[in-house]
Amino acid sequence: MKPTQFYPVIQTPDVGATARFYQTNFGFSPVFTSDWYIHLQSDTDPGVNLAILDGSHETIPEGARGTTCHMLLNFEVEDARAEYDRLSALGLEVVKPLCDEDFGQRHFILKDPNGVLIDVITPIAPSPAFAAQYNAEALPG
The missing domain is CATH 3.30.720.120 (Signal recognition particle alu RNA binding heterodimer, srp9/1)
Known part of the structure; x- marks a missing residue:
């Protein structure tokens, strides 16, 4: 394909x-x-x-109509902190506040009107333990 x-x-x-x-x-x-x-x-x-x-x-096949599976949409952006401030100020439902993760992300998660999770991410340098798990060309930060 x-x-x-x-x-x-x-x-x-x-x-x-x-x-x-x-x-x-x-x-x-x-x-x-x-x-x-x-x-x-x-x-x-x-x-x-x-x-x-x-x-x-x-x-949609009949058996799947009207059903919702769990989904997470990732939006990679230049500045997750700025997007957090902007979207929070609009009153969107934040379900995970802005934080830095050892695996190399600054992110937060919110919900759309259907309950779909939206993860807004800026890559950052990971901790040394997680950095060792990346291919050299994919290492963020």
């Missing part, structure tokens, strides 16, 4: 509200809009995409 694009699709009962959440708070704009599906693209990077799908739509 040679993928030409990869993006997550969030199943939800409220396509419009979910799309607006990502447009308002994360800088996405719609590139396709229907009543059951909205395809969003980052305003700053056209390679970053997210789709919102009505969870009861007939394109």
Whole structure:
């Protein structure tokens, strides 16, 4: 397989509200809009995409309609602290406050209107123990 694009699709009962959440708070704009599906693209990077799908739509196999699996979306940003301040001030539900992790991340986690977890991350230098687990070319910080 040679993928030409990869993006997550969030199943939800409220396509419009979910799309607006990502447009308002994360800088996405719609590139396709229907009543059951909205395809969003980052305003700053056209390679970053997210789709919102009505969870009861007939394109979803019957046994999976309306179901939600646990999902975590990672947004890597230049300054997680600044995003934490901005998104917290907007009243978004933060479920893990901003912190530095020994494995090489400064991050926080919040929830979207569907309960999907959103991890906002800035890579930082890991502790020596975790640094030893990275390939040299992938070592952050």
